[in-house]
Amino acid sequence: MGLFGRRSVGPLGPLGAEDRQDPAISGNGRFLASVLEQGGKAMVVLQEQPGGQTVALRHLRGHEPHSSPSLSWNGRYVAALVQQGPERVAILEDRATGKLLRLPLPNGSQPARLSLAPDGQRIAIEVIEGGQSRVQLFDLTGQLEPDLPGGLAVQGGPSVP
Amino acid sequence: MRAPSATTKLGLACAIAASAGLLSGCMGAMPTPMAALNRQLAMAGTNRGPSLSGRWLAVITGRGGRDQVLLLDVARNAPVPVPGLNRGDAKPISVGVDTSGERLALVRQLEGRTELVLYRRSLMSLQPIPMQPAGVPSLVTMRADGKELAVQVSRDGLWQIDLISLP
Numbered sequence: 469m470g471l472f473g474r475r476s477v478g479p480l481g482p483l484g485a486e487d488r489q490d491p492a493i494s495g496n497g498r499f500l501a502s503v504l505e506q507g508g509k510a511m512v513v514l515q516e517q518p519g520g521q522t523v524a525l526r527h528l529r530g531h532e533p534h535s536s537p538s539l540s541w542n543g544r545y546v547a548a549l550v551q552q553g554p555e556r557v558a559i560l561e562d563r564a565t566g567k568l569l570r571l572p573l574p575n576g577s578q579p580a581r582l583s584l585a586p587d588g589q590r591i592a593i594e595v596i597e598g599g600q601s602r603v604q605l606f607d608l609t610g611q612l613e614p615d616l617p618g619g620l621a622v623q624g625g626p627s628v629p
Numbered sequence: 630m631r632a633p634s635a636t637t638k639l640g641l642a643c644a645i646a647a648s649a650g651l652l653s654g655c656m657g658a659m660p661t662p663m664a665a666l667n668r669q670l671a672m673a674g675t676n677r678g679p680s681l682s683g684r685w686l687a688v689i690t691g692r693g694g695r696d697q698v699l700l701l702d703v704a705r706n707a708p709v710p711v712p713g714l715n716r717g718d719a720k721p722i723s724v725g726v727d728t729s730g731e732r733l734a735l736v737r738q739l740e741g742r743t744e745l746v747l748y749r750r751s752l753m754s755l756q757p758i759p760m761q762p763a764g765v766p767s768l769v770t771m772r773a774d775g776k777e778l779a780v781q782v783s784r785d786g787l788w789q790i791d792l793i794s795l796p
Contacts, residue, residue: 472758473794489781491790495728495773502779502790517792541773572659583681586728586773590703591660592679592686601677603688604667605703606660 478520480504480513488513495541495586495617499523501548503534512537512548527561527568538584538591540615547571547584547591558582558593562612571606588615665706673699673708682773683728685709689721698724698735700750713753723768727775732795734758734769734778745769745780747795758793760784 477500480486489510490503497517504513510533514523528534531550538547547560558571558579573579577595584591589612594603666686670676674692676699684704689696697715701708714733715721722736722743733748745758745766760766764784771778778793 471796474761475792475794477790477792487788488790489788490768491779491781492770493772493777493779493792497772497774497777500779500790500792581678583679585681586683590663590681592681592688594677594679600675603670603676603679603686605663605670605681605686607663608660611660 475518476520477502478515478518480515480520480522490536492537492539493517494539494543496543499539499543501537501539501546503537510534512546514543514546525561525563526566527559531557536581538582540584540588541586541617542615542619544615544619545584545588545612547582549579549582556580558591560584560591560612569611573604586615588612663703666701666703669701669706669708678723680725680770682726682771683730685726685728685730687724687726687733689724696721698733700726700730700733702730709750711748711750713755714748723766725769725771725778727771728773729775732771732775734771736766736769736780743767745778760791764789764791 487505488502492501500515500517501512503510512528512534514525515521516523525546528550531552533551535549544564545560545562549556550559556579560569573595577597579593580596580601581594582591589609591606591608592603594601673690676688676690678689680687684702686701686703688699690699698711698721699708700711719737719739722738725734731750735746735748737744743765747756747758760782764782766780766782768781769778776795780791780793782789782791
């Protein structure tokens, strides 16, 4: 094993042999988000760690393909890129309240990746404009309660079949 | 009977929007762009693959055909030196930073190979992290406390995720 310990993400299918991409871990290590190919759709899957039990998300279904999930410290906030009609949209789900925040971008900007600060107070979004990528930071202070170490524990909720 | 509060009404509107399959903005005003920092990033050239943790933002910048990792102190709106992290003959692919700004994980191409390395800023040291079983890393994210990595790895024709704990 060497210097670095390794562990499995945990099962979804019986053999754990699915294509999984775009991993993101919550700051406390209790949740892992990743993008899974299911039925031809790229979907964000949230799993408790360790063990891999799948946790339901409220707002993402029906807006595939998903990409670039990012989690706050306790996994309260799940940010991701989703599809809304012809547009890629950056959204953020508050698992404690069930609320949804859509993050508007300047006209003509196409989001490509995002990274949510662990406390949920800032987000960095990579956008493509005129064929060039650039990263923009947004301040979420005042819109989201901070998700700090030892903060509000959001339970896993029902598993997804 | 009490009238529903603003919060209840907002929650109801969100629930209706969600049930209708809409992603309408359900929470207040628009996020505020951090203009000074965004200008700083624009001056650095093109940039991609952000990793935001605490007061630190790591991105891969490209200028003059050369890509390198840039670490910014968001609170001071200033770049921070990362001596020994960037090499002229290496191409960074993906970067992750912890909330203390001490540890960065980097996937890079060097001498025809793709490798995962751990950088410790206070020591200015780079340590290779082998893929076991063998695989090709393509994306890394770091847990905020710097204790664990989640790595997207190509292995046996599948994309897999390795969770690697750090000493």
